[in-house]
Amino acid sequence: METAEIARRFLAFFEKNGHTVVPSASLIAEDPTLLLVPAGMVPFKPYFLGQRTPPHATATSVQKCIRTKDIEEVGKTSRHATFFQMLGNFSFGDYFKERAIPLAWELVTTPVEEGGFGIDPERLWVTVYLDDDEAAEIWRDKVGVRPERIQRMGKEENYWDMGVPGPCGPCSEIFYDRGPEYGAEGGPEADENRYIEIWNLVFMQYERGEGSGKDYPILGELPKKNIDTGLGLERLAAVLQGVDNIYETDIIGRVLHRAAELTGTRYGDDEQQDVMLRVVADHVRSAVMLVGDGVRPGNEKAGYVLRRILRRSIRNLRLLSGTDASFLHELTEVSIDAMKDIYPDLLDKAQVIFGVIDTEEKNFADTLRSGTALFNRAAERTRAAGGSTFSGADAFQLHDTYGFPIDLTLEMAAEQGLQVDEDAFTELMTRQKETAKRDAKAKKLGNADISVYARLLDTSGATEFLGYTDHEGEARVLGLIVDGEAVGAARAGDQVEIVLDRTPFYGESGGQLADKGVIEADGRGVADIDDVQKPLPGLFVHRGTVRSGELVLDDTVRAAIDTDRRASVSRSHSATHLIHSALRNALGPSAGQAGSENRPGRLRFDFTAERALGEAELAEVEEEVNTVLAGDIQVRDFQTSLDEALKMGALAMFGEKYGDRVRVVEMSDYSRELCGGTHVGATGQLGVVKLLGESSIGSGVRRVEAAVGIDAFRRLSKESLLVGQLSEQLKTPREELPERIDAMVTRLRAAEKEIERLRAERVLQAAADLAAGARETAGALLVVHRAEDGATGDDLRRLALDVRGRLDADRPVVVAVAGVPKDRPVVVVAANKAANQRGLKAGELVGVAARELGGGGGGKPDVAQGGGTDAGAVDRALSAVEARVATSA
Structure with missing residues (x-):
């Protein structure tokens, strides 16, 4: 049975049994305590915690999930995967064990031709919690599972909680026996490789208190008992398709x-x-x-x-x-x-x-090249110091900064005859994982308390949005929240959140910033509103400060937005749609929206792209957008079904959740998008759009920024003034400025190169005098020299090699030169072959000097370079080299 058919049958079975089919939520978790959705029940968590009233008494879903906790085990076992799909059926206080258990058994064992999965009951075992006699009896007496096929397990295996105080309860799991070729007889407690878990039934019936791990008190029974089940789609597919593991199923x-x-x-x-x-x-x-x-x-x-x-x-x-x-x-x-x-x-x-x-x-190919260069430098330092073990710290940096897997570092080290300090690497990895676990644990301890908003939404319903047609309107105060608590009144100076039954204020969403304005109770109080958020779908929360008087629950108020700000933001939002279409025309449909922000007079638009746009392409995009503005196209919005909107080519933004009915904003055939934001009436109202630049903000994602309307005019006016000033100063017509400036830059660069050449020559002029002044130290010829500030690292390197070349090659020679280019000290050491034979190696000597400078360095035995941060320690660094040579005899 194909995986898609398994999912279809599961949903069909529970829909037939009275459950509402709920589509999978996004992998990006709405729960602020989670990064990604790791389990099928996560989208229903607010219902289980009592923060929101469920819209349905029962539900069923196929939920997309991601888990990376055991990523290193992926591929090594038959069951670990990062992405998986969890089939689930849920009851929010409707039915409990007496129905959940028989339903699961019926679906699993019903013949394929009758709509079930057709698994032989003789291949199935079940587990229950140690003292869950109720579940054991249902399995035995109602379902008919033989007592020897029912095993009791402890809290680690068969008890569920969220990791925080709240709902908890025993579990019952269904296992499939893969046969004697996979392990020992005796059921799940004997061998979980042979007996694999396919379905977990969670019975939420208790409330747990504070505690760690599985050590916590049970505070009592929940007022409503809930069901949460999870059937791994990939695992069941492996069973029904007769393959050894999930990787061999039809899809993977x-x-x-x-x-x-x-x-x-x-x-x-x-x-x-x-x-x-x-x-x-x-x-x-x-x-x-x-x-x-x-x-x-x-x-x-x-x-x-x-x-x-x-x-x-x-x-x-x-x-x-x-x-x-x-x-x-x-x-x-x-x-x-x-x-x-x-x-x-x-x-x-x-x-x-x-x-x-x-x-x-x-x-990543580019990263591999950069990481390889770092590896080579670290390997060179290791050999220069006479070592044969690549440091664990360097291996960890390659892993953590460049994404180098440790096996790549091991392989490259072996190619160069080096071992890797795997113990040190493992220790650093362990520290990182422990830190990550502590962070994860800290996140688990909190669950964003949206219950105060949920109660308002449940009791009063969604806020009616008036803002598409009205800029002000009369409304009733349904809720006042101060310091996270619902209150009856908010007084002058209070930071307050206000919930109204209807509002003209746009709540921040879809990239559009919220409206600002005032809420005023006639003759009673005024609040200045500077933000509007929607913590729950349909609930507008107005945030601001009570300027004077007081606002009281159930007050009738006048809500009015800042119309100039709204108009400016709307122009930016409409410009965003036009820029999106122009970019798609320039780059193709792969230029999908990846985020946006629409603020008064300015916008930014993020989009997917494999490369940067050149100046000519940006100019074409800008011209295309402004041509549309000149056409003064009417902006129309209407509601339709999601399917119909997509059929007519309306663009939907990734990551956004859309209901069955959607709002479409279109500008003739040029732009058509699903959008809940506010817009101008016609494109001519935008005035002008000026692109300010394009840049990368991440892998495969780029950003354009633009000014709109009067802000764009001001930008163009400012640029025109600047060009006029340059024209005046350079005594050059505007149209000739590019050539004139280019010629000036060319001459300046040539002059800088000449200055650099002369300075380098002056540094090297000291070579003969330095060689003549070499002094014998412990049988070696030693030169130490501090160059003038500003000498580059390359200058110092050339000087050191020049001096070394002027000295007797048959005697040990060490030359140490230091300087301070650009406020950061650099030291270069050159040693000849005779010095190396005496144990005087440039790489080691540079390390001695660099430690004085507060840094590090390395290189080959004959020449090495290092640096640091302490410019005042240059003389000490050279003295340290001198002292090291003096003790080498």
């Missing part, structure tokens, strides 16, 4: 076998290669889903997770193929095709997904 297996073809390997021939192929298959699919949900590669949070799995994929592909060829584009295509039956929206996002992943693969 397609990527795995294509990776084998591309790299010239064959799955099943070599265990080490098999692990790498499984890692690639898992990680490519994970990357596709993360990018599809709006994540972009970066150095922190979800972006770091994406970057890490992509780089692990690239590294494994290079090891498998023995080449630096690019394979991710084709594997991404295979993965999208394999997943499209479950997630058809991947086809619409395909070009953006390709663009992001292709760019990261290219960037």
Whole structure:
């Protein structure tokens, strides 16, 4: 049975049994205590915690999940994966064990031709919590599972909680027996490799108190008992498709076998290669889903997770193929095709997904080059110091800063005859993981308290937004919140959050900043509003300060926005849509929106792109946008179904959640997007749009910024004034300024080069005198010299080598030269072959000097360079070299 069919049957079964089918939430968690969604129940967490009232008594879903805690185990076991899908059925105080258990058994064992999964009951075992007699009895008496197939397990295996005070309860799990060839008899407690868990039924019936791990008190029963189940889609697919592990199922297996073809390997021939192929298959699919949900590669949070799995994929592909060829584009295509039956929206996002992943693969190739250079310098320092062990600190820096896997460092070190201090590397990795665990634990301890907003939303309903047509209106005060607590009144000076039944204020969303304005109770009090947020969908929370008097619950008030600010922000928002269309016309559909901000008179627009735009392309985009403005196209908005909007070509932003009904904003056929923001009535109202620049803000993501309307005019006026001043000062017509400035810059650079040449010559003129003044120290000829400030590192290096070359090559010679270019001290040491034979090596001597300077350095035995931060220690650094030579006899 194909994976997509398993998911379809699961949802159909529970829908037939009265459950509402809920689509998967985004992988990007709304819960501020989480980075990504790690479990199927996460989107329902506010209902289980009582923070929000569930819209349905029961629900079922196929939830996308990401877990990276055990990323190092991916590919090594039959069950670990970073991306997986959790089938679940949920009851919010509706039914409990007596229905959840029989439903699970019915679906799993019902014959395929009758809509079930058709698993032989004789292959199934179940576990229950130690003292959960109720669940054991239902399994035995109602379902008919033989008592010897029901095993009781402890708190670690069969008890669930959220890691914080709140709901908890026992679990019951269904295991599938893979057969004697996979391990020992005796059920799950005997061998969890043979007996694999496929479904976990969680019975939330108690409230837990404070504690750590599984050591906490039970405070009592919950007023409403809940059901949360999780059936691993990939694990069940492995069982129903008769394969050994999840990597060989129909969806993941397609990527795995294509990776084998591309790299010239064959799955099943070599265990080490098999692990790498499984890692690639898992990680490519994970990357596709993360990018599809709006994540972009970066150095922190979800972006770091994406970057890490992509780089692990690239590294494994290079090891498998023995080449630096690019394979991710084709594997991404295979993965999208394999997943499209479950997630058809991947086809619409395909070009953006390709663009992001292709760019990261290219960037990592550049990173590998940079990291390799760092490795070579560190290896050179190791050999120069006479060592044979590459430091664990350097290996960790390569891993942490450049994304170098440790196996790459080990391989490169072995090629140069070096070992790696793996113990030190492991210690540093352990420290990092412990820090990460502490951070994760700290995050778990808190759960954003949105209950005060949830109660308002539940009791009063969503806020009616008037702002598309009205700039002010009468409203009723439904809620007042001061210092996180609901209050009956807010008085002068209070920082207050105000919830109204209706409002003209736009709440910050979709890149558009919130409105500002006032809320006034006639003759009673006035509050200045400087921000509006929507902590829950449909709930507008006005944040500001009570200027005078007081506002009281149930007051009738007048809410009025700053209309000039609204008009300016609306112009920026409409300009954003136009720039988006112009960029797509210039770069193709892969230029997808990756974020935006619309503020008064200014905007920024982030988009996916594999390369920078040249000045000529930016000029064309700007001209195209302003041509549309001159056409004074009417801006129209209307509501329709999501399907209909997408059919007519309306663009949707990645990461945004849309309901069944959506608002479309269109400017003729030039621009058509799903958007809840405010806009101008016609494009001519924008006046003018001036692009201010384009830059990179991350892997595969670029940003343009622009001024709009009067702000754009002021910018152009300022630039015109500046050009006029230059024209006057240089006595050159405006149109000839580029050539005149270019000629001046050329002459200036030539002069700087000549000055540099003369200065270098002056430094080298000292070589003969320095050589003549060499003094004998412990049988060696020694020269130490402080050059004039400003001499570059290259000057010092040339001087040291010149002096060394003038001295007797048959005698040990050491030359140490130091200077302070650009406020940072540099020292260069040159030693000849005779000195090396005496144990005087440049790399070691530079280290002696650099320590005095508060830094480090290294190089070959014959010449080495170092530096530091203490410019006042140059003389001490040279004295340290002199002292080291003096003790070498």
